[in-house]
Amino acid sequence: MIDIPREKLTGSLRRGAVKKHVAAVHVSGKLTLLQRKLSNVLLLNAYDTLISQPVHRIDARTLCLMIGYNSNDQETLKASLRGLAETTAEWDMLDEEGQQEWGVSSLLSYAKLKGGICEYAYSPALAEKMHDPKVFALINLNIQRRFTSGHALALYENCYRFVRTGSTGWWDLDLFRRLMGVADSAYYDTYKHLNAKIIKPAVAEVNRTSNIVVTPETRKMGRSVTDIRFRIAENPQLAILDLDDGAGLRNSEVYARIRALGVSDRLARQWIVEHGDGYVREKLDYIAGQGGVKNAVGYLTAALKQDYRQDEQSGKAADVRGTEVSRRNPATSPRAQRLGRIQDLARARTPTQRDADKRLFLSQLEGAARDDFERYGWMSALNARAILAFWEELSPGAFDGVAPE
Structure with missing residues (x-):
């Protein structure tokens, strides 16, 4: 940031x-x-x-x-x-x-x-x-990862600093265009175009995606808009705990284990705050049980994001058996309904988009999870939760009406 x-x-x-x-x-x-x-x-x-x-x-x-x-x-x-x-x-x-x-x-x-x-x-x-x-x-990386627009992320970064004061204060439009990275385009010299193509879409994504809600206000000279500011409030649905006070977190066993892998102090605290002490401990135990992991930090990053876990009896990912059942009984399983919608969403993409989707998802995987996806694609049982989250983020509302697990 x-x-x-x-x-x-x-x-x-x-x-x-x-x-x-x-x-x-x-x-x-x-x-x-x-x-x-x-x-x-x-x-x-x-x-x-x-x-x-x-x-x-x-x-x-x-x-x-x-x-x-x-x-x-x-x-x-x-x-x-x-x-x-x-x-x-x-x-x-x-x-x-x-x-x-x-x-x-x-x-x-x-x-x-x-x-x-x-x-x-x-x-x-x-x-x-x-x-x-x-x-x-x-900037909280878990929130940053949700953004799909550079303009929206830029607006979020420039507003987030002022969440406690409630307003950015007035910026003249020349400064605002520069902050949004569009100062070199004559098209955005007109406020109508700037508002329609930059401000409104960026505000909508910030409010939908992040832990703050922003509201633009303008100031005019005559009929021309000269300045803009943003009112800022915390988003109660996506509020993230303040990470500045890490005294308590630093005394935990989980914090010590994360730091022993070479993770920075701030990132270790952020993971514990975002995911919870128990969840992070579970992933640390999972990685410790794999043996011979070359990049423990990268593997832990993937395990936290993709929810790597093992079935206590078989040692296989807990998603595997449930997905296999849904494949045998597709008519009644909510999971089968989700798989069907994922197939439909993938088919609706162009060949170029489909290839980009797979490469982007693969970039987040390592080890057994990566191998399973390369073999089964979007039907990968080991990555079921991560695949669902990926397509929900790509196509919001695509799974509305499907019963939860």
């Missing part, structure tokens, strides 16, 4: 906000949805040692898995890292003593891939700004 600005204040408003450490931090150029997600994961991975260590590392396959694309597609990863290195962040800050500071830096000072490891660094000045919770707010 990189481009989360504070209010753009001038004159007496700026002087009145001196003690609030008001800052404007924004990014030049355009970031794709993939680059935004990549930027957030890299920041989360580095956050605990952002100031104390100049260089940060993460397993490349784990990085790809957390973002949600093919872990073997190194060219896409290289292109995304290159884009972050070529994009600049600019800040304009007023500190508590009233001293103004302007600065500019590339988002990444460098990045390299070697031996399956992604190594990267931030400039010292930008690292200092990113580590300041008054300026930046880390």
